[in-house]
Every structure is written in structure tokens, then in C-alpha cells.
Amino acid sequence: MFITFEGGDGSGKSTLIKLVTTELEKAGYDVFATREPGGSFVAEAIRDIVLNNKYKGISEYTEALLFAAARAEHLDKTILPQLKENKIVICDRFIDSSLAYQAYARNLGVDFVLNINKVAVENMPNLTFYIDIDPDVGISRIKNRRKNDRLDQETKDFHLKTRDGYLKLIEKYPNRIVKIDGTKSISELTNIIVEKIKEKLWNKLYLFLKKR
Numbered sequence: 001m002f003i004t005f006e007g008g009d010g011s012g013k014s015t016l017i018k019l020v021t022t023e024l025e026k027a028g029y030d031v032f033a034t035r036e037p038g039g040s041f042v043a044e045a046i047r048d049i050v051l052n053n054k055y056k057g058i059s060e061y062t063e064a065l066l067f068a069a070a071r072a073e074h075l076d077k078t079i080l081p082q083l084k085e086n087k088i089v090i091c092d093r094f095i096d097s098s099l100a101y102q103a104y105a106r107n108l109g110v111d112f113v114l115n116i117n118k119v120a121v122e123n124m125p126n127l128t129f130y131i132d133i134d135p136d137v138g139i140s141r142i143k144n145r146r147k148n149d150r151l152d153q154e155t156k157d158f159h160l161k162t163r164d165g166y167l168k169l170i171e172k173y174p175n176r177i178v179k180i181d182g183t184k185s186i187s188e189l190t191n192i193i194v195e196k197i198k199e200k201l202w203n204k205l206y207l208f209l210k211k212r
């Protein structure tokens with residue numbers, strides 16, 4: 001099963017992925033956690049370019065193509081091989097990030113972003129958690145903690161547009177994307193997400209057994 005986490009910067013994705021992974025492993029599942037942009041040798045090299053402040057003036061198209069290139073490489077070298085080994089793959093960001101940030105917030109359009117992400121479109125996640133919080137809350141959570149990368153320095157308007165983009169994606173993919181209220185406590189969120197994953201795994205197993 002392929003699961004992705006989405007949301008604005010500082011919404012809690014990486015914290016929750018760590019905790020959810022631990023809980024699932026305790027329950028006996030084999031989990032592989034990864035992230036985008038990155039997650040394979042070449043994709044991590046692309047990450048160094050695409051998030052680096054040094055390349056502030058990068059064109060919007062180049063940026064979208066770099067995210068798509070990193071994703072194609074990540075799928076080929078990491079995600080698909082791990083899924084073949086029957087692991088539960090959990091990824092911090094995936095194609096919905098490109099749809100929210102590049103298609104909607106940067107206005108490149110959904111069709112363009114889907115077209116350049118053909119390999120990802122052919123391998124969509126089974127389940128996506130969108131962690132929803134006010135962008136101001138997300139930014140304030142991360143502002144003291146790390147050196148800001150290129151996208152962390154975007155305007156408030158940009159972050160509001162990405163949130164609107166995610167809300168449109170929930171309408172577009174209602175069966176895949178689960179909206180989660182990111183203002184709840186970390187432990188509450190972990191429980192909610194673990195339960196949803198287990199429910200989905202049981203449904204998959206039921207459908208599989210029914211087919212046999």
C-alpha cells in the first residue's frame with residue numbers, strides 16, 4: 001500500500017510520519033518511509049537544487065519539471081521496488097504537492113502538471129492524508145527551528161493559494177484524500193491516522209479475499 005502525507009510547510013507531516021511508522025511497525029507491519037523531493041540518490045541531488053536559496057530566480061516551469069524529474073527517479077529507484085517487496089510505503093509529499101504548489105499556487109495549471117508527472121499518475125497513492133492548518137500556524141511552528149529554504153520564504157498569499165489548491169484536490173479526489181485537522185494534538189492525530197490506515201488495509205484484504 002502506498003500512502004502519502006500532504007499539507008503546508010510546518011503542518012506536522014514529518015513528525016506524524018515518524019510516529020505513525022513506529023505504531024504500524026509495533027503492530028507488525030513492514031513500513032518504508034521516504035520523502036519528496038528526494039528519496040533516491042539522484043532525486044536528493046535534484047532536491048539540493050530545487051530547494052536551494054541560491055537559485056531564487058528559477059523559472060516556474062523549470063521548478064515544476066525538476067520536482068517531476070525527482071519524482072520519476074524516486075518512483076523508479078525507491079517507491080516501486082519497495083512496494084514490490086510488499087512494504088507499506090509512506091511518502092512525505094508526492095504529486096499533490098506539485099498540484100497544490102505548481103498547478104494552483106504558481107498557476108501552471110492542472111493539465112500541465114499531470115502531463116509532466118506521467119509516471120506518478122500511473123502510480124497514484126492508495127491513500128493520502130492532507131494535514132490542514134492555517135499557513136500562519138505552520139510558518140510560526142518552523143520559523144525558529146531550521147534555516148528557511150527557498151519555498152519557506154514565499155509570501156503569505158502563496159501559502160494561502162497552496163491551501164486553496166489542496167482543498168480543490170480533496171474535491172477532485174474524494175476517495176483517496178482524507179482531510180485531517182492539523183490543530184489537534186500530535187498523539188490524537190497519530191491515533192486517527194493509524195486507525196484509518198488499518199481500516200484501509202482491512203478493506204484491501206477483504207476485497208482481495210473476495211476476488212479469490
Ligand code: ADP
Nearest residue numbers: 009010011012013014015016141182184185186
Ligand atoms: P512538516 O514536516 O509538515 O513541515 P513538522 O513535522 O516538521 O512539519 O512539524 C513542524 C513543527 O511543528 C515541529 O516542531 C513539530 O514538533 C510541531 N508540530 C507538529 N505537529 C504538531 C501539532 N499537531 N501540534 C503542535 N505542534 C506540532
Ligand code: TYD
Nearest residue numbers: 008009010036037067093097098101151152
Ligand atoms: P521540505 O523541506 O521537504 O518542507 P516540508 O517540511 O514543508 O515538507 O520542502 C519541500 C518544499 O518543496 C515545500 O515548500 C513544498 C515544495 N514542493 C513543491 O513545491 N512541489 C513539489 O512537488 C514538492 C514535492 C514539494
